[in-house]
Amino acid sequence: MEEDAVIKAMSALAHANRLRIFRLLVVAGGAGATPGTIADSLALPAATLSFHLKELLNAGLIGQQRQGRNLIYRADYAQMGALLAYLTDNCCQGEACDQPAALSCQC
Amino acid sequence: MEEDAVIKAMSALAHANRLRIFRLLVVAGGAGATPGTIADSLALPAATLSFHLKELLNAGLIGQQRQGRNLIYRADYAQMGALLAYLTDNCCQGEACDQPAALSCQC
DNA sequence: GCATTAATTCCATAATATTCGAAATATGGA
DNA sequence: TCCATATTTCGAATATTATGGAATTAATGC
Incomplete structure (x- = not known):
């Protein structure tokens, strides 16, 4: 992943x-x-939600797929994993370090 | 970790x-x-570097320790791990998901 | 074609973050 | 005490980002 x-x-x-x-x-x-259900869950105005979905899409963290009148948004797990990996890459100059990462999931 | x-x-x-x-x-x-070596490595003016170090410190991502005239800054690996964990927590409603996290280190 | 539902884009306003020179503070040694 | 070195704080100009109502685009069915 690039900087x-x-x-x-x-x-x-x-x-x-x-x-x-x-x-x-x-x-x-x-x-x-869908934006509709997200807007309901988080109590956000449609325009505000749309602005933020575009940001996440643009960042590659989520994907979009049309299904009839609805758009379906999904998390991009590969991108999320790449992001996490970037932070720890080359940690401690490669020396052993033993604090557990404590990830609750292997998505 | 809190939102x-x-x-x-x-x-x-x-x-x-x-x-x-x-x-x-x-x-x-x-x-x-130390700020001195970081400033050299990244070619940043001292004031600019100091501003950013304060931000990272404030975010809990790094720690600070004085040693004589120098300050030593260090990454806080526990905080980094907690941050990574937050993103994946409760992923897929707990269903099995098998893409590897690809973390290069267990700090 | 027209009405309906879903979602986005436009736009003006408001709020927040970034930069870095110059001045201030802290430490250690002569 | 006084000087040199290390680092931070101040401050003012600049740039970026977020909000949400109203208008617009897209898809479906009658």
Whole structure:
């Protein structure tokens, strides 16, 4: 993952509304969610939600698929994994370090 | 980790200079680094570097320790791990998901 | 074609973050 | 005490980002 992409992804997640949207999609899994249901869950005006979904999309953290009148958004787990990996890459100059990463999931 | 703390941490990492500073400290490991050497490595004016170090400190991602005339900054690996864990927590509603996290280190 | 539902784009306003020179503070040694 | 080195704080200009109502685009069925 390139530095630019990492910064885009971090910026995308550095906002309460977007973090909540992303977490909602991470928890939702393969089924994803539509803007309508997300707006209901998080009590966001449609225009505001749309702005944030575009940011997350642009950052590559989520994907979009049309299904009739609805759009379905889904978390991009590969991108999330790449982001996490970037932070720890080359940690401690490769020396052994033994604090557990404590990831609750292997998505 | 609380949502507020996650947002602070993400905001801190959502900037090229801070991401570079943090990565430098992650790679440096327990030895850490002083503002002087960081400024040299990244070609940053002292005032600018200081501003960013304060942000990272405030976000809990790094620690500070005085040693004579120098300050030593170090990555906080526990906080980094907690941040990574927050993103994946409750992923896919707990269903099995098998894409590897691809973390290169267990700090 | 027209009405209906779903979602996005436009736009003006408001709020927040970034930069870095110059001045201030802290430490240790002569 | 006084000087040199290390680092931070101040401050003011600049740039970026977020909000949400109203208008617009897209898809479906009658």
